[in-house]
Amino acid sequence: MGARVVAAIVVALGWPLVVSGCAQQRAQPAEFFQLTPESSANRAMQTRVFETPTDHELLSASAAALQDLGFQIEESVGEVGFLRAAKERSAREYGQYRNRFFVWLLTLGHVLIPIDLHQKIAATIVARPVAEDHSRHEVRIIFYRVVWKGDGQADRNYIPPGEQQMEMIRDQDIYQQFFAKLSKAVFLEPHAI
Numbered sequence: 477m478g479a480r481v482v483a484a485i486v487v488a489l490g491w492p493l494v495v496s497g498c499a500q501q502r503a504q505p506a507e508f509f510q511l512t513p514e515s516s517a518n519r520a521m522q523t524r525v526f527e528t529p530t531d532h533e534l535l536s537a538s539a540a541a542l543q544d545l546g547f548q549i550e551e552s553v554g555e556v557g558f559l560r561a562a563k564e565r566s567a568r569e570y571g572q573y574r575n576r577f578f579v580w581l582l583t584l585g586h587v588l589i590p591i592d593l594h595q596k597i598a599a600t601i602v603a604r605p606v607a608e609d610h611s612r613h614e615v616r617i618i619f620y621r622v623v624w625k626g627d628g629q630a631d632r633n634y635i636p637p638g639e640q641q642m643e644m645i646r647d648q649d650i651y652q653q654f655f656a657k658l659s660k661a662v663f664l665e666p667h668a669i
Contacts, residue, residue: 537661557603567592619645
């Protein structure tokens with residue numbers, strides 16, 4: 477009888493905890509949909525306006541500029557002014573290997589942190605007319621990368637490879653390189669040079 481009473485008390489006290497663990501709280505912070513102070517600067521860095529008669533010429537010139545930067549075109553939808561391209565590169569850096577070694581050394585071989593192995597750098601372009609006569613078009617490009625990590629170890633727990641992280645590329649140089657090439661390509665495209 478004593479075991480049943482103890483079991484009943486455990487169930488009575490434990491059941492609310494189990495049920496509350498299943499309930500999801502939908503937390504939506506007030507700042508979630510707020511733009512950050514650097515949002516307008518990022519948009520300005522990612523956007524340019526070009527004078528071209530058609531958006532098809534602009535997308536063709538954009539594809540050529542991306543190919544000059546080593547990207548391969550993955551998808552293009554001319555009707556809506558959309559273009560997506562990507563290139564794959566190694567993500568290995570010397571500093572990560574150094575840090576991995578020192579962490580391994582300081583933990584006496586119990587922790588081996590994962591390192592970045594491979595990355596896919598992608599670009600997404602949206603072109604839309606800004607003038608009613610379709611003589612001017614706005615081009616916005618966003619560069620981002622997906623990084624795959626290698627394997628690691630934490631004490632006796634093996635960390636398998638394949639963890640991914642995605643991050644926006646906010647390096648102004650890559651945007652300037654693209655728009656410089658696009659400016660040349662927009663000039664050359666209508667002249668068939």
